Amino acid sequence: MNNNKPKIGIYELTGCAGDALLILDCENELLDIFQAADIQSFLMAKSDNIDGDLDVALVEGSVTTEREIEELKDIRNRAKIVVAIGLCATVGGLQGRFTDSEEWGENLKKVYGDVEMTHTKAVQSKPIDAYINVDFYLPGCPIGKEQFLNFFTRLVGGSPPEKYPHPVCVSCKYNENDCLLNRGLPCLGPLTADGCGSVCINHNLPCVGCWGPVEGANLTSAFYLLKDKGFDVEYIKKVMANYSGTKITTFFDQLKKEKQ
Ligand code: SF4
Numbered sequence: 001m002n003n004n005k006p007k008i009g010i011y012e013l014t015g016c017a018g019d020a021l022l023i024l025d026c027e028n029e030l031l032d033i034f035q036a037a038d039i040q041s042f043l044m045a046k047s048d049n050i051d052g053d054l055d056v057a058l059v060e061g062s063v064t065t066e067r068e069i070e071e072l073k074d075i076r077n078r079a080k081i082v083v084a085i086g087l088c089a090t091v092g093g094l095q096g097r098f099t100d101s102e103e104w105g106e107n108l109k110k111v112y113g114d115v116e117m118t119h120t121k122a123v124q125s126k127p128i129d130a131y132i133n134v135d136f137y138l139p140g141c142p143i144g145k146e147q148f149l150n151f152f153t154r155l156v157g158g159s160p161p162e163k164y165p166h167p168v169c170v171s172c173k174y175n176e177n178d179c180l181l182n183r184g185l186p187c188l189g190p191l192t193a194d195g196c197g198s199v200c201i202n203h204n205l206p207c208v209g210c211w212g213p214v215e216g217a218n219l220t221s222a223f224y225l226l227k228d229k230g231f232d233v234e235y236i237k238k239v240m241a242n243y244s245g246t247k248i249t250t251f252f253d254q255l256k257k258e259k260q
């Protein structure tokens with residue numbers, strides 16, 4: 001094993017494993033990936049996995065059991081850099097949407113009834129930064145191939161990865177699209193982190209927010225804009241919550257209070 005190569009571990013918590021699969025799907029680049037780094041752990045790709053010290057840990061999936069909390073803390077202790085990859089790890093995923101702890105408890109009971117879990121205990125789905133410090137984020141549901149390769153190349157080369165501080169509207173305007181909101185379509189571009197280059201709008205489809213909320217997103221303004229355009233409140237809430245995980249919970253709590 002070449003010790004000069006950065007030691008990297010790729011881990012999956014709760015989710016659809018789409019981000020790990022996306023990495024495997026980099027078929028033309030896979031040999032280069034394995035040559036550029038010492039991939040110590042990648043359950044989907046290899047069987048000789050090692051739980052040693054790491055330069056970089058890439059973690060996919062949200063935290064939904066007590067065992068995953070322990071696993072995540074162990075990864076943090078072993079890794080110099082921890083990166084959250086994909087929407088579940090960055091915001092809690094679809095399974096983290098819309099729920100306060102009371103609703104979560106009710107939903108758990110609806111699905112599992114009184115079945116006692118013996119191997120571990122379920123906890124409310126949360127992004128990984130609810131439990132550990134995270135150094136970098138690569139959002140997307142799933143992450144994009146081009147963005148992953150760019151991200152990985154920078155990490156292996158020792159450079160900080162690119163951040164995505166702008167909303168999708170920035171790429172959308174750069175690509176000279178007409179605004180779909182003006183055509184009465186519920187586009188979430190103003191709320192969503194721009195890493196995809198506004199790919200959906202470029203093909204005449206509204207953004208549904210799969211890159212997750214952009215930092216500083218004005219949720220209140222977007223909510224009332226869609227409401228003014230005639231969309232039903234419950235529909236807007238569902239659309240906004242889809243890919244926002246736990247990051248939108250406070251906004252919905254405020255909305256509930258306003259109604260009371
Ligand atoms: S179409 Fe969507 S992404 Fe483009 S400017 Fe309008 S709201 Fe923003």
Ligand code: SF4
Pocket residue numbers: 168192193196197198199200201206207208209210211212
């Ligand atoms: S849904 Fe939005 S963020 Fe996701 S790929 Fe389409 S335009 Fe990009």
